[in-house]
Amino acid sequence: MKKHLLLFSLLFLFALQNFAQTGSIRGFVYDKETGEPILFTNVYLKGTQYGAATDVNGYYSISNVPVGNYTILVSSIGYDTMSVAISLKTGEIVTRQLTIKKSSIDLQGVEISAEKEAARTEVRTSVNKVTPREIKMVPSVGGEPDLAQYLQVLPGVVFSGDQGGQLYIRGGTPVMNKVLLDGMVVYNPFHSIGLFSVFDADIIRNADVYTGGFSAEYGGRISSVMDITTRDGNKKRIAGKVSANPFTSKLLVEGPLQKQKTENGGGSSFIFTAKNSYLDQTSPKLYSYIDKKGLPYSFLDLYGKVTMYGSNGSKISLFGFQFKDDANYRFLTDNSWKTSGGGFNFILVPGGSSNLIDGNFAFTKYKISQSEAEQIPRTSAVNGFNFDMNFTNFMGKNELKYGFQVLGFKTSFETYNILKVKAEQAENTTEFGCFVRYRIVKNKFVMEPSLRLHYYASLAEFSPEPRIGFKYNISDKLRIKLAGGMYAQNLLSSVSDRDVVNIFYGFLSGPENLPDQFKGKDVNSRLQRSRDVIAGVEVDLAKHLSLNLEVYYKDFYQLTNVNRDKIYPDNGTYDDKPDYLVKDFIIEKGVAKGGDIVLKYDHRRFYLWLVYTLGFVNREDEIRSYTPHFDRRHNLNFVGSYTMGKKLDWEFNVRWNYGSGFPFTKTAGFYEYLTFKDGLYTDITTDNGELGIIYGELNAGRLPDYHRMDVSIKKTFLIGRHSNLEVTGSVINIYNRQNIFYFDRIRFKRVDQLPILPAVGASLTF
Numbered sequence: 086m087k088k089h090l091l092l093f094s095l096l097f098l099f100a101l102q103n104f105a106q107t108g109s110i111r112g113f114v115y116d117k118e119t120g121e122p123i124l125f126t127n128v129y130l131k132g133t134q135y136g137a138a139t140d141v142n143g144y145y146s147i148s149n150v151p152v153g154n155y156t157i158l159v160s161s162i163g164y165d166t167m168s169v170a171i172s173l174k175t176g177e178i179v180t181r182q183l184t185i186k187k188s189s190i191d192l193q194g195v196e197i198s199a200e201k202e203a204a205r206t207e208v209r210t211s212v213n214k215v216t217p218r219e220i221k222m223v224p225s226v227g228g229e230p231d232l233a234q235y236l237q238v239l240p241g242v243v244f245s246g247d248q249g250g251q252l253y254i255r256g257g258t259p260v261m262n263k264v265l266l267d268g269m270v271v272y273n274p275f276h277s278i279g280l281f282s283v284f285d286a287d288i289i290r291n292a293d294v295y296t297g298g299f300s301a302e303y304g305g306r307i308s309s310v311m312d313i314t315t316r317d318g319n320k321k322r323i324a325g326k327v328s329a330n331p332f333t334s335k336l337l338v339e340g341p342l343q344k345q346k347t348e349n350g351g352g353s354s355f356i357f358t359a360k361n362s363y364l365d366q367t368s369p370k371l372y373s374y375i376d377k378k379g380l381p382y383s384f385l386d387l388y389g390k391v392t393m394y395g396s397n398g399s400k401i402s403l404f405g406f407q408f409k410d411d412a413n414y415r416f417l418t419d420n421s422w423k424t425s426g427g428g429f430n431f432i433l434v435p436g437g438s439s440n441l442i443d444g445n446f447a448f449t450k451y452k453i454s455q456s457e458a459e460q461i462p463r464t465s466a467v468n469g470f471n472f473d474m475n476f477t478n479f480m481g482k483n484e485l486k487y488g489f490q491v492l493g494f495k496t497s498f499e500t501y502n503i504l505k506v507k508a509e510q511a512e513n514t515t516e517f518g519c520f521v522r523y524r525i526v527k528n529k530f531v532m533e534p535s536l537r538l539h540y541y542a543s544l545a546e547f548s549p550e551p552r553i554g555f556k557y558n559i560s561d562k563l564r565i566k567l568a569g570g571m572y573a574q575n576l577l578s579s580v581s582d583r584d585v586v587n588i589f590y591g592f593l594s595g596p597e598n599l600p601d602q603f604k605g606k607d608v609n610s611r612l613q614r615s616r617d618v619i620a621g622v623e624v625d626l627a628k629h630l631s632l633n634l635e636v637y638y639k640d641f642y643q644l645t646n647v648n649r650d651k652i653y654p655d656n657g658t659y660d661d662k663p664d665y666l667v668k669d670f671i672i673e674k675g676v677a678k679g680g681d682i683v684l685k686y687d688h689r690r691f692y693l694w695l696v697y698t699l700g701f702v703n704r705e706d707e708i709r710s711y712t713p714h715f716d717r718r719h720n721l722n723f724v725g726s727y728t729m730g731k732k733l734d735w736e737f738n739v740r741w742n743y744g745s746g747f748p749f750t751k752t753a754g755f756y757e758y759l760t761f762k763d764g765l766y767t768d769i770t771t772d773n774g775e776l777g778i779i780y781g782e783l784n785a786g787r788l789p790d791y792h793r794m795d796v797s798i799k800k801t802f803l804i805g806r807h808s809n810l811e812v813t814g815s816v817i818n819i820y821n822r823q824n825i826f827y828f829d830r831i832r833f834k835r836v837d838q839l840p841i842l843p844a845v846g847a848s849l850t851f
């Protein structure tokens with residue numbers, strides 16, 4: 086026994102000694118000219134297999150490295166390769182901030198791609214990483230690129246229209262899509278005119294768009310996640326941009342508040358942007374052929390951030406914002422909303438630990454109101470906060486991340502259904518969540534199990550949500566992947582599938598006024614729930630040509646919706662009536678299934694992007710099965726970009742989109758609807774009633790197909806070392822396709838989406 090114990094002790098000491106004879110190298114990679122972090126670039130040790138790619142903050146970590154002397158190399162396309170010598174001792178954590186500068190010549194030699202390395206070591210199922218470069222390749226209105234226009238070309242995304250348009254991602258409604266801006270929840274990210282989002286594309290550092298299968302790091306939504314990170318601002322000098330076109334004007338200013346005393350020293354910087362639309366004023370003169378009174382859209386977006394950072398890469402950012410939107414569709418609806426808020430986020434790099442700590446706190450205030458032609462008012466407000474804290478530990482290519490979240494919000498809501506029966510709610514909600522995610526890279530396998538535990542305090546409901554991601558590298562050019570999990574959310578929307586224009590999104594928390602049963606089974610939860618599974622194949626067809634194929638199945642096995650069939654008040658008088666005629670809200674279930682094919686070519690002057698999505702969406706309530714209004718069967722997007730000229734100062738962009746017709750509810754007939762405004766004294770022989778509509782089967786019809794081509798051409802004039810002028814000509818809907826917006830049942834008139842819209846814009850950077 087003593088011999089066995091001695092042998093075990095010797096083996097343990099040998100293993101401990103072997104483990105201790107390693108160290109770690111970490112730090113951040115920055116752009117020498119601006120001080121901004123360099124994303125998704127390679128940092129590796131020369132002559133070895135040790136290396137890592139930087140993350141969205143420019144952070145890299147190379148762990149379990151044997152002690153010795155090394156040369157760190159940083160390689161990124163468009164930048165000069167830089168190197169620095171280091172000496173690594175036993176158990177040491179070496180922190181090195183690395184600065185690289187843009188290349189003055191067009192290097193066309195060997196390309197070391199962080200993208201390819203990430204494809205082998207990350208699951209990346211149903212996620213699209215979006216940077217400003219991709220956003221600018223989609224034709225933009227007057228030369229002002231916007232995230233909203235790029236999101237429309239992503240796989241699995243259905244866009245419901247140019248006016249009042251919303252994004253529906255793989256069968257989920259907009260309220261099922263979680264949108265984060267620097268960690269802060271944004272409740273309405275898109276303006277009423279679907280060409281613009283609230284985000285300024287020039288301040289976006291990165292946007293991760295998950296169309297399903299996301300890990301336990303994200304909670305509170307059952308369909309998709311959009312995680313947007315903004316830049317910190319130029320650390321070296323005052324810089325900015327001013328631009329104008331017939332749709333919008335913009336001002337961006339950034340620069341240092343306290344300059345760095347050394348190359349990698351501490352300091353502070355700021356960034357501020359203001360974006361304003363005046364289409365309602367310019368359109369009567371420039372686009373009077375659409376409507377002599379103009380297009381009814383206006384908005385104002387303000388965002389500012391101050392960042393303070395230390396020499397080791399730790400930083401804290403303070404930010405604030407205000408977004409406003411107004412849309413007045415004459416004879417139909419008047420809609421306006423406003424959202425504002427602020428907060429802070431931080432990154433901490435502990436000196437004696439391999440952990441990276443990040444977190445954020447933010448508060449948001451959102452209010453929307455809508456008044457329809459029938460004088461049916463709707464109002465909704467959300468006031469809330471969220472606090473997150475995350476810890477990441479790097480272990481070679483493996484990674485352990487865990488954290489917690491506290492979220493609270495107050496919702497107030499009032500609306501009416503088609504029979505003018507009122508539904509309202511006011512409620513406070515608190516949620517607590519924690520998660521753990523472990524990424525394991527072993528030979529050709531990548532595993533990413535994760536678990537989220539979420540407690541909805543106001544509902545007294547606990548939701549365990551296991552999730553899994555898997556990838557197998559069959560070869561360097563062929564990979565298969567799989568992801569799935571369980572998801573839950575409390576927040577829901579009031580939008581009706583019978584609304585002509587779906588631009589009002591009222592928010593509610595899980596209501597109490599629910600049926601006790603659904604399809605004969607007891608209802609034991611007030612949450613909305615889903616589970617999904619996604620499988621895919623990635624193929625590198627050639628050096629710069631890739632193919633991605635995914636199929637998905639989303640089971641929305643419990644949904645909550647505003648009761649469109651309610652005709653009796655829920656006051657106890659009508660307890661003998663079915664719940665679906667009495668309750669304010671009903672239970673539904675649904676399925677979304679389909680597949681996406683993405684073909685991408687990206688090399689030098691050419692960028693080509695081809696996406697086809699086949700989708701099927703179905704919903705079922707207590708009395709009917711139907712297809713929701715966003716059930717688009719076929720969706721095809723083509724994006725092309727070509728840079729021209731000896732100085733590469735010309736750029737041509739094109740986008741073509743085809744979509745099969747959306748479902749809609751046909752009109753079965755009309756009748757005179759008497760309101761009995763004088764009660765018992767109403768004379769039905771002389772009183773003039775209102776126009777009543779007899780609706781056909783819910784969404785049994787299909788609108789015509791949609792297709793549109795947008796083009797733009799841009800010329801860049803170099804004015805100075807840091808200044809250039811860009812002049813852009815663009816045409817939206819270049820062949821003037823008449824795409825239906827909605828059909829006005831009362832006036833029996835078809836109303837179309839935007840016709841051909843030519844525009845010229847200019848922007849000056851300094």
